[in-house]
Amino acid sequence: MKDPILPVDGEARQIAKHLIRTARSGALATNDGASGVPFASLVAVATDVDGSPLILTSQLSIHTRLLEADARCSLLLSSSGKGDPLAHPRVTLLAEARRVEQRSSPEGERIRRRYLAHQPKASLYVDFPDFAFWRLDIASASLNGGFGRAYRMDRADVLAPMDGLDGLLDLEADAVEHMNADHSEAVALYATRLCGARDGAWRLTGIDPEGLLLALGDEIVRLTFPEPLTGPEELRPMLVRLAQDARNRSTAD
Incomplete structure (x- = not known):
């Protein structure tokens, strides 16, 4: 068989x-x-x-x-x-x-x-x-x-590999808070333009080496990074890159 x-x-x-x-x-x-x-x-x-x-x-x-x-x-x-x-x-x-x-x-x-x-x-x-x-x-x-x-x-x-990413454990909480407080527009675009989710006040709830979790009430969506992070210093450029990708997609639509 x-x-x-x-x-x-x-x-x-x-x-x-x-x-x-x-x-x-x-x-x-x-x-x-x-x-x-x-x-x-x-x-x-x-x-x-x-x-x-x-x-x-x-x-x-x-x-x-x-x-x-x-x-x-x-x-x-x-x-x-x-x-x-x-x-x-x-x-x-x-x-x-x-x-x-x-x-x-x-x-x-x-x-x-x-x-x-x-x-x-x-x-x-x-x-x-x-x-x-x-x-x-x-x-x-x-x-x-x-x-x-x-x-x-x-x-x-x-599981996501964590080699070389101990610094991400310390950085994640501040990064989540910063994105929700100062870049809520980008967070919403991550969900709606890159994940195809409905419009709303989306919040970033978690960051890991391979992507982001976003929530709107009980609704959860995941945005997977184009490539996994290999060091904590790569997080900010990745978030900027994704925000630009989302805005470009919004303009194209």
């Missing part, structure tokens, strides 16, 4: 990364050691700069207690649309969950900021004492890009 698994290519990687970056919720499967039966639950998700999923859970939740006992888990993320739901892409991430213990650390502050930028309604409960962030460290992935399009992927296929 013909092997249904296809070789991983650039298009498959792009589909998987887009799903991971733009998803706002997913199905988390944890291990119930007592019964031996997997336990699935709905969780809200965001991503760290490299693309690792982030979740916020309550100590009262069953899946939190299961993660504390066994950190192995999987997360299913899918796109939605008209017609057969199985015709739309989805990705399953096999991972090990790590609780973020120090919220006051640079990592903890970054994760909190990025999560709330993607899930603003979580600000109502994020600081409750029984809530904690978890980072899902991906081991491998399985992408179904639609009928007859199945791929097995490793972590390098779905």
Whole structure:
């Protein structure tokens, strides 16, 4: 019988990364050691700069207690649309969950900021004492890009390389704030002219080595860079270049 698994290519990687970056919720499967039966639950998700999923859970939740006992888990993320739901892409991430213990650390502050930028309604409960962030460290992935399009992927296929980009971790928060405060017109053009989104007061919510996340209410779009950043000093020229591309496209239209 013909092997249904296809070789991983650039298009498959792009589909998987887009799903991971733009998803706002997913199905988390944890291990119930007592019964031996997997336990699935709905969780809200965001991503760290490299693309690792982030979740916020309550100590009262069953899946939190299961993660504390066994950190192995999987997360299913899918796109939605008209017609057969199985015709739309989805990705399953096999991972090990790590609780973020120090919220006051640079990592903890970054994760909190990025999560709330993607899930603003979580600000109502994020600081409750029984809530904690978890980072899902991906081991491998399985992408179904639609009928007859199945791929097995490793972590390098779905995460952004961070070599030489430690400075981006420090730069990102200020860059996001600056763009939203002083260049809101460019941010809106990124969404409408380069992503084909509807008009509105779009906001930049996250920057990573491979692109931008933009939001209008609950609507999320992603703008992938023409080429990934290899150093933090490349961010500003990339933002300027994209703004000019968007304005040129606006003029041409």
